Amino acid sequence: MSLINRKKNRLVPEPALRRMPCYLSYLKLAQRDGHKYISSTLIARDMGVDPTQVTKDLSYTSIVGKTRVGYEVDALIEVLEDFLGFTVVDEAYLFGVGSLGKALLHDYGLKQFGLKIVAAFDVDPEVVGKTIEGVEIYHYDELDRMKDNGVKIGILTVPVDKTQEVSDRMVESGIQGIWNFTPVNIKVKEGVTVQNTSLYAHLAVMFNRMKANS
Numbered sequence: 001m002s003l004i005n006r007k008k009n010r011l012v013p014e015p016a017l018r019r020m021p022c023y024l025s026y027l028k029l030a031q032r033d034g035h036k037y038i039s040s041t042l043i044a045r046d047m048g049v050d051p052t053q054v055t056k057d058l059s060y061t062s063i064v065g066k067t068r069v070g071y072e073v074d075a076l077i078e079v080l081e082d083f084l085g086f087t088v089v090d091e092a093y094l095f096g097v098g099s100l101g102k103a104l105l106h107d108y109g110l111k112q113f114g115l116k117i118v119a120a121f122d123v124d125p126e127v128v129g130k131t132i133e134g135v136e137i138y139h140y141d142e143l144d145r146m147k148d149n150g151v152k153i154g155i156l157t158v159p160v161d162k163t164q165e166v167s168d169r170m171v172e173s174g175i176q177g178i179w180n181f182t183p184v185n186i187k188v189k190e191g192v193t194v195q196n197t198s199l200y201a202h203l204a205v206m207f208n209r210m211k212a213n214s
């Protein structure tokens, strides 16, 4: 996934994009601690990245730091939130209300990062008809009825053997972005964005780093 920086009309590299929400969380803590200005050197030191990397990453946004004082914290937060699209809340459907799907429904952080789950779908009579955190769970067959609601994002947390079938149906019903938590490499038509996410990939990195450190 990449964002186009409209100002400079260039594609922002994915590693930079991945670091930006971390800068944002860090800046919010700095703001809470009363910091008015912050330098890229301090951000870099606290986050364990190179200062030139920080300056380069932030240069993709419209903000410019001031010599010697650095960036204005409030302004930088605002610019980053806007740049990352977190100020606009997008609506999403969730597919599969099992252990992972339920955890996402309970996660308050999603909304802060610009994503609101407005309905969920499952096939299990144990969950269909229930409400979790104010989100109603519908039977998967009811998806057609909901397809004109303008929801363009779907979160996929169904079992592996249902993944392709469910993603096909999501796309048919107008979903244009799939946040795929399943390990399946789903196939979609051109123009549909798929973002694969795995907790286990990060776990593998941690195991590897721990081995290297021991």
Ligand SMILES: NC(=O)c1ccc[n+]([C@@H]2O[C@H](COP(=O)([O-])OP(=O)(O)OC[C@H]3O[C@@H](n4cnc5c(N)ncnc54)[C@H](O)[C@@H]3O)[C@@H](O)[C@H]2O)c1
Pocket (backbone or CB within 6 Å): 095, 096, 097, 098, 099, 100, 101, 121, 122, 123, 124, 140, 156, 157, 158, 159, 160, 162, 166, 180, 181, 182, 183, 197, 198, 199, 200
């Ligand atoms: N990305 C990650 O880090 C990560 C972590 C855990 C699990 N997973 C993956 O996420 C998926 C869900 O895992 P889980 O542990 O929540 O499984 P789960 O079995 O607890 O939940 C799956 C849910 O999907 C529902 N479902 C089945 N067919 C459906 C359909 N056609 N439409 C809608 N819902 C349907 C089931 O009834 C169930 O409630 C799996 O593919 C798993 O491999 C990924």
